[in-house]
Amino acid sequence: MSEIDLGRYPGVYRRGSTWYVKKRVPMDLRHVENREQIAISLGTTDPREAERRYPFRLADIERRFHELRSELEAQGPVQAALRAGRLELLSDADIETLVGDWFRKRAVLREPSFDKLDARTHLHHLAEDESRIRAPDPHDMDPVENAANRLLLDAGMAARTRKLGRSRTKAAVPVVDRSTSQYAYLINLVRRALLADIAVSKDQLDGGQTATFDPLFNPEGGRAPHAPLTASTSAAIGRRTVADLVREYGRYREASYDKESTDRKYKLLFRALEETLGSDFAVAAIKASDCVRVKALLDALPPNISKRFRGFTLGEAAAVRKQKGLPAMAATTVGGYMQNLSAVFNWAEKQGDWGVHKNPAQGLTGSRRANVQRRSFTPDELKALFAALEPLRDATPTKFWVPALAVYTGARAGEICQLRTVDVIEVDGLHCLNLSEFGPDGTRVADKRLKTAASERIVPLHPAIVEAGFLRFVERQHNHERLFPDLKAGPKGNFSHEFSKWFGRFKRRVGFAQPSLVFHSFRHGFRDACRMADIGDETARALGGWSAINQATRYGNRGMVPVLDRAIKKLDFDGFKLPVALESALEA
Known part of the structure; x- marks a missing residue:
């Protein structure tokens, strides 16, 4: 029988006489880490000492996850998605760029060579290739899928090895969900590229001009991309400034x-x-x-x-x-x-008509690493900050409730500041915030915007927010369209413009001058609290509006609110709790 309460210390197990802790690798990092879980020795056989060391070793594992995500983010969103095997996170434009770059690199393959084959033989082979692309043999490897696999591997997509047939030979194959619309679009573009490739090669071999216009692969219409330019075309390109x-x-x-x-x-x-x-x-x-x-x-x-x-x-x-x-x-x-x-x-x-054959700005983005590493507020810092905010609750309630909501929802300043009174909703008896660009009638609200599609979500209110009197504040706003009517749209249309400036001045005035502490620190703290409460990564992403993966994509549905409510009730900020208004305390 175990000497440690495994209910209080999830992931702890004993190997031989030594205690260990393990944690599953989140799905978004599985293909980067190349293992399903990480296990670390607690370095002791004593159960009490193992319990003491447990949170520190668990933090080491979380730090590893954070470092992996930072590495992915530093590479840019496209490379991060590819390394994680997440083609579905790319936009159509990203996929067009991937296939376009691959197509241009194949230019050397389109140059005619007659060392071993005459033009007639070469044209015959091209016709066979075209036939296989248009009607692949079900018993053979699809040439389009094969080309797409090679493209993804060359672009840095996460890969795994697979045995070829009954032989011992193994080949790398990209880790990609082939059921997504993005993969279907990739396959469609690769097929277009291969057919354009063949058409251009035919024209180069027989001198014809049958290659049709394609905005990605043959923007110059019938003229083959590498055929000589006419004097008039060259002059026109040269005049473009x-x-x-x-x-x-x-x-x-x-x-x-x-x-x-x-x-x-x-x-x-x-x-x-x-x-x-x-x-x-x-x-x-x-x-x-x-x-x-x-x-x-x-x-x-x-x-x-x-x-x-x-x-x-x-x-x-x-x-x-x-x-x-x-x-x-x-x-x-x-x-x-x-x-x-x-x-x-x-x-x-x-x-194709600007004379640009190689991007001259490619590789010049420089370092996009931040100069300051932001962090979350500690529980003691939260207590001190809200002790300073408490006197503002009645006179300027916006200045109290916007940070309070940020602590317990992880929402961005812009998402909170643009809320309307109708965005505080009730689902299955649970009070929630509806963080959406759409109104109750389903039409888009002109002055509301979210950062990403994943930001569209319903977040149940934490009991601490309710106990602190938030719903009473909402009732008082029933005559206002906006939940925080004193906030006006800034020059870019965002209602958080002036509030963010005020909060920066305020937190410095009350002793938080460190550049690592900003309003966004509340969002960092919310994510940290999700980890400490052992909330699953997909559920945490759904709550915070981070890029959705797998089942988290369904959490925008009202039917999933009870699942999110159970998760958010687990959040604890290690002793910090919002100060309760006097009237709420008296009612209690």
Whole structure:
């Protein structure tokens, strides 16, 4: 019989006379860690000492999970999804980029070679390949699937080895869910690419122009991508300038997204591009060294330049910043701009008529690692912070309830600040927050936005929020459309704009000046609390609106609210509890 209460210490077991602790590897890390669970020795045979060491070794395992996720995030969302074997996390544009890059690398295979085969024989082989692609033999390997596997492996997709037939030979195969719409789209694009490949190769062999237009794989229509350009076409490409690129890409981006998003992400970048190279600079002549100069200018700029240096050129603003010793723009911000510049050249390359055959900004995103490692508030820090917030509860309740909700829901500031009174709902007798861009009638609310599709969720209220008097506060707001009517939309339309600035000033004033502690620290703390309560990773992701995986994708459904409610009631912040309003205490 065990000498340790396994109910209180989940994962503890004994091997021989030594105690160990184990924890299952979350599904999103399974293909990176390459094992289903991690086990660590507690280094003792004494049950009492094992209990003492238990939380420290469990924290070591969680630290390993955190490090793996940090490594994935540092690689960017596309590489992170590929390494985790999660093709379903990629957008259609991401998949188009993957297949487009693969297609361009195959250009050398389209160059005709007559060392061993004459043109007629080569054309015959191409016809056979085309037949296999259009109607694969059910008893043989599908050439499209085979090409897709090779593409994914070359791109860095997580893989496992598989035995080939009855032989001892093993081959790597990508770990990918072939039932998803993203995989179906990938297969469709690879089939298009292979057929375009064959059509272009045929034209190169027989001098014809039968290859049809394809915006990804043959944007120049019937002319083979590597056939010689005519003098008039070359001249037209040579006349296309940086000003043309800025104008045309801006139109494309606004049509695909909106003007506000395009201005926010590209306006400063376009200024830097035009100021560095000149508006009349030929796009076809832009080299990697020119993009390095654009990055150097961005690196030298101060933050918030549009507000603090109106009327200045970017070069003048950079000089003033250096002269006054002001801080420079964050490396993560510059990295984001360079990633956007790379997207511009990817677009120009796909168009085929800008003279861009290789992205000159590729690989210049630089380090996007944050300069500050954020952390969660400790229980003692939460007590001190809310002791300072408590006096504001009656006079300016927004300043108390927005942080309180962040602690117990893990919601982002923007998600909380845009709440409406109708977003506090009741499901199966459980009080919840409906974090959604849609109203009760199912129509989209114009001034509400969420960061990702996974952010759309219903979160049950923690008992501590209810006990602290939140529902009474909601009742008092019944005459207001917005739950926090004193918050006004900022310049980008987000209702958290001014609140975030106020909270930053407030927390410094009450003794929390560390840059590692910000409003987002509440979200970090919520995730930590989920781990300490041993809430499953998928359920924690559903509660916090992190990228959903597997069954968590169903948690937006009201029928799953009781499951989430049971999980959220497990959360404990090691002694911290919201202060209860006097009227609530008297009623109790």
